[in-house]
Amino acid sequence: MTNTNTANRERALQIMKREGLQALVATTPENISYVIGSQLRTTNWTMQIYAVLPQQPLAPTRLILPTNRLGVIAQMGLPDAELYLYSDFFLEGSPEGKASTPDIDLFFDLLGRVQTYAGPIEALQAALRDLDISQGPLGVDEMRIAPALYASLIEELPNGAIKPAYALFREVRQVKTEEEIRRLRRVAELNERIELEMIRKIAENVHEEELAEHYRLEMVKAGAVPAMVAVGAGPRSALPLIERYFHRVQPGEQVRFDLCCHLDGYWADTGRTTVLGEPTDWQKRHFSAIYSGWERALERVRPGAKASDIFQAAVQTVQKEGIPHYRRQHVGHAIGLELYDDIVLAPGDHRTLEEGMVFCVEVPYYELGAGGFQIEDTVVVTKDGYEFLTHMERKLYRQ
Structure with a gap:
């Protein structure tokens, strides 16, 4: 021990x-x-x-x-x-x-x-x-x-x-020690490594189940415990939580990942979106809108910022940048020994951020019948802003 x-x-x-x-x-x-x-x-x-x-x-x-x-x-x-x-x-x-x-x-x-x-x-x-x-x-x-x-x-x-x-x-x-941040960094890096492997496996007729099983197996091999494995392709990318897999990826479809695991007791939670082939204008426009909201949320992450203010800034930006009907219950959450480790970037949470807190910042979008998008990263609050614990490219991936 x-x-x-x-x-x-x-x-x-x-x-x-x-x-x-x-x-x-x-x-x-x-x-x-x-x-x-x-x-x-x-x-x-x-x-x-x-x-x-x-x-x-x-x-x-x-x-x-x-x-x-x-x-x-x-x-x-x-x-x-x-x-x-x-x-x-x-x-x-x-x-x-x-x-x-x-x-x-x-x-x-x-x-x-x-x-x-x-x-x-x-x-x-x-x-x-x-x-x-x-x-x-x-x-x-x-x-x-x-x-x-x-x-x-x-x-x-x-x-x-x-x-x-x-x-x-x-x-x-709420305020993490250096050892906790080390563990959070380690599990975040593991989560991203396997997520990148999943992205590279996306091809025509690849089954959602194959992608999900790759995640679970590689996590167990690494000594981690896989938890939520949201892998949705095509119209199923709009389902926030996915427990059953039955769709095969087709050209032009997007695949949305929202992946959670824990290692040595500490959680990781990251998400990305990939399109098989050339993205449509609709896909580009909607991803660009949520990416803008995600950027705006991160701009507000610093000691003294209110969780509710970060939420408002992100949602208003997405609405302004291309999805006027955009709605969310939160745009991120603290993470640590629990997946949702107390503070939530939500309209009803008016607590302030402190140096050493760790958050997942996410601005997803789900449109049933069309598809969903995910971008989610983990950051630690520093004395004058934040530092990423995740390092994957922050883009609409293409395979």
């Missing part, structure tokens, strides 16, 4: 002080990954794993997990966190002289020296006692803790000692 720190502890400390909290307790996989710096997958929605991020800057994080996950920890490497186990899980030590491996040795060692508690709340309480904050107040990510356990925690602590913290975690995560 990589011990590289991903959490923005300085920002977390500021928010905890503002809210009067002694610690933040993560329960969702994304927030747990954020606290411990690496992924720890669960096998079902009821599995209780918690990570405690204390307000004290030098205090190590605490990781609460069932004993049956200890073997995974041993395989991935110890996280930069103190371990607290709960529940029984029985394994026998092998006789001396039997073959072994380093992960088995570490697993056996951890089983012998890490204390085990009756349940997740008891293990969490022990971690809080060791941090000398057993009475709170605490911010608890309410999204993945079992309701009955959440209720018992509220009941056992003083009135008002527990505050829902899923939104607070997302607020902390």
Whole structure:
């Protein structure tokens, strides 16, 4: 398990002080990954794993997990966190002289020296006692803790000692650390590499399924997890989400890609449009309009800019430049441990951008019966503007 720190502890400390909290307790996989710096997958929605991020800057994080996950920890490497186990899980030590491996040795060692508690709340309480904050107040990510356990925690602590913290975690995560930006850059580059391979495979009678399968297979080979694979050709390019593929590309048709994956817990989301052959005037005009809106949105990306102002600028530009009826619900979204990582470039989101935030900026267009267009890139907000994390040519591709 990589011990590289991903959490923005300085920002977390500021928010905890503002809210009067002694610690933040993560329960969702994304927030747990954020606290411990690496992924720890669960096998079902009821599995209780918690990570405690204390307000004290030098205090190590605490990781609460069932004993049956200890073997995974041993395989991935110890996280930069103190371990607290709960529940029984029985394994026998092998006789001396039997073959072994380093992960088995570490697993056996951890089983012998890490204390085990009756349940997740008891293990969490022990971690809080060791941090000398057993009475709170605490911010608890309410999204993945079992309701009955959440209720018992509220009941056992003083009135008002527990505050829902899923939104607070997302607020902390808005400004990315250098390690997070490195991971986002890496997964963006992977996504683009495979997207370019898909573009090069476009030819007459190529099946949408062939393109989608190439994406999925190459992602798995690279150790990533493919997610949304929107590959639509011809009139199907106007479908925003595509789960079934049955069309073969014909000359003159456009193919719209909107591709999402994640690697080491961090997401990538990019999109392009390709025409097989010479684009029609309609295709050129509509792509030019959305490209102008996309450029206008990026011109507004800088610290202090309002998400809603970026939205208005992009939509108005597309309307002015050739699609007067253009409508959108958003023109981009923050990205990180979640595909939509809190802030959205939308008319109702009036929050301001800060240096270190990362956004996908997109201005797609879908016209049923005609076709759709996509241009989407990922940028990190810098002190005076933005920097691209994606590098593909930003054009209407032709094959």
